[in-house]
Amino acid sequence: MQHIVDRRLAGKNKSIGNRERFLRRHKEQIREAVKRAIDGRGIRDVERGEDIHIPKKDLSEPVFGHGQGGVRETVHPGNQEYVQGDRIERPKGGAGGQGAGKGQAGDQGEGEDEFVFALSKEEFMQVFFEDLALPHLIRTQLAAVPEWKTHRAGYSSDGTPNNLHVVRSMRGALGRRIALGAGSRRELHDLQEELAQCRAAARPGDAVAEAQIQELLERISALRVRIERIPYLDPIDLRYRSRVRVPVPTSKAVMFCLMDVSGSMDEGRKELSKRFFILLYLFLTRHYEKIELVFIRHHTQAQEVDEQNFFHARETGGTVVSSALVLMEEIIRARYSPAEWNIYGAQASDGDNWHHDSGRCRELLNDKILPLCRYFAYVQVAEEEQNLWEEYAQLLGLHRHFAMRKATEAAQIYPVFRDLFKKEGAKAA
Numbered sequence: 001m002q003h004i005v006d007r008r009l010a011g012k013n014k015s016i017g018n019r020e021r022f023l024r025r026h027k028e029q030i031r032e033a034v035k036r037a038i039d040g041r042g043i044r045d046v047e048r049g050e051d052i053h054i055p056k057k058d059l060s061e062p063v064f065g066h067g068q069g070g071v072r073e074t075v076h077p078g079n080q081e082y083v084q085g086d087r088i089e090r091p092k093g094g095a096g097g098q099g100a101g102k103g104q105a106g107d108q109g110e111g112e113d114e115f116v117f118a119l120s121k122e123e124f125m126q127v128f129f130e131d132l133a134l135p136h137l138i139r140t141q142l143a144a145v146p147e148w149k150t151h152r153a154g155y156s157s158d159g160t161p162n163n164l165h166v167v168r169s170m171r172g173a174l175g176r177r178i179a180l181g182a183g184s185r186r187e188l189h190d191l192q193e194e195l196a197q198c199r200a201a202a203r204p205g206d207a208v209a210e211a212q213i214q215e216l217l218e219r220i221s222a223l224r225v226r227i228e229r230i231p232y233l234d235p236i237d238l239r240y241r242s243r244v245r246v247p248v249p250t251s252k253a254v255m256f257c258l259m260d261v262s263g264s265m266d267e268g269r270k271e272l273s274k275r276f277f278i279l280l281y282l283f284l285t286r287h288y289e290k291i292e293l294v295f296i297r298h299h300t301q302a303q304e305v306d307e308q309n310f311f312h313a314r315e316t317g318g319t320v321v322s323s324a325l326v327l328m329e330e331i332i333r334a335r336y337s338p339a340e341w342n343i344y345g346a347q348a349s350d351g352d353n354w355h356h357d358s359g360r361c362r363e364l365l366n367d368k369i370l371p372l373c374r375y376f377a378y379v380q381v382a383e384e385e386q387n388l389w390e391e392y393a394q395l396l397g398l399h400r401h402f403a404m405r406k407a408t409e410a411a412q413i414y415p416v417f418r419d420l421f422k423k424e425g426a427k428a429a
Helices: 016-025 027-040 121-131 136-143 166-201 207-228 267-285 307-312 322-335 358-372 387-393 414-423
Strands: 050-055 114-119 148-156 240-247 252-260 290-298 302-305 341-349 375-380 402-406
Touching: 016 027, 027 114, 166 207, 252 267, 252 322, 267 290, 267 307, 267 341, 267 375, 290 307, 290 322, 302 307, 302 322, 322 341, 322 358, 358 375, 358 387, 375 387, 387 402
Parallel strands: 252 290, 252 341, 341 375, 375 402
Antiparallel strands: 050 114, 148 240, 290 302
């Protein structure tokens, strides 16, 4: 039998295999911690790690030991509180122990500290995707870094041979040879002129003139050798095409988040809506460099708010969904031109609406909103079908970039984006 030992090391010399086993063993505690973290974060801050706290008692492992055997009775002197068969409680802090209670520090008893470890960004996102029941292919696409492409960025003095620019290199070599040999060539030219004058003025048998001519010839020969020693092509002359990596997305997008905050939308439905918005935001961050978020809440009237008030404010009274669609169109016309922005809409509601308003909602979507959007998704966080659902259903066959689903739990959110992933080239499960 062959045994394979995984000795791969993660950061700070931690074993990858041991870490994966630990994550599987405490999966439920980690999932609950991720859920609490998602509830407390904003949409833009979802992609980061988290510190997970696990009680020490949950980390204990079963062990086998040998008892003393037989029936034994032990008498503790000074006992005035217990009789035979009573169970003694753990000390509550103070001088007798170091538990979770208040009191002075003691030197006895068993501690109840929590074990804390850091969950990386990738591990955090994987747990989040599991809760949403995303296919593995989609998880990989969302968890991966954005794609990059290369752009030319001038020339550099180092690179690979296939990026060598011959013309630029030869131009540099020629300039270097001219710069290094200019003085020597000028001196050589002067010596040649002087040599010609000496030969013209020299008389036969003049030893001094012959010695001067010989000296000039030696100097000319030395200069020519010096000039020839200048290399024709030096490594410092080589120039390579330089390329830099830039993110593929170069356009910008705006994501409109519309949500009903009337009395019928409790905290559970708002939490489900938040996961719906987070998933769409994560998808957009992989396709666009700049993303802006616009939060519109509504009951009988709509208003643009910040993220905190969007998810935690709760109003009473009726519901008029068309007010949010009207405000969305006004904001698009005023700030986000469809010629410059890719517009996405995400609407979450329990389906409750004033019955005279649902038909107007369908008209607004069909005539005003959908012609401006690249994609609009509606999720109903309630099972009951009401008039708003019936009106929106009429738009499914008319607009390919419109999707609607029901979601009463987190695992039902992904089908809302199934068509969107298909359009981007991914095979949805």
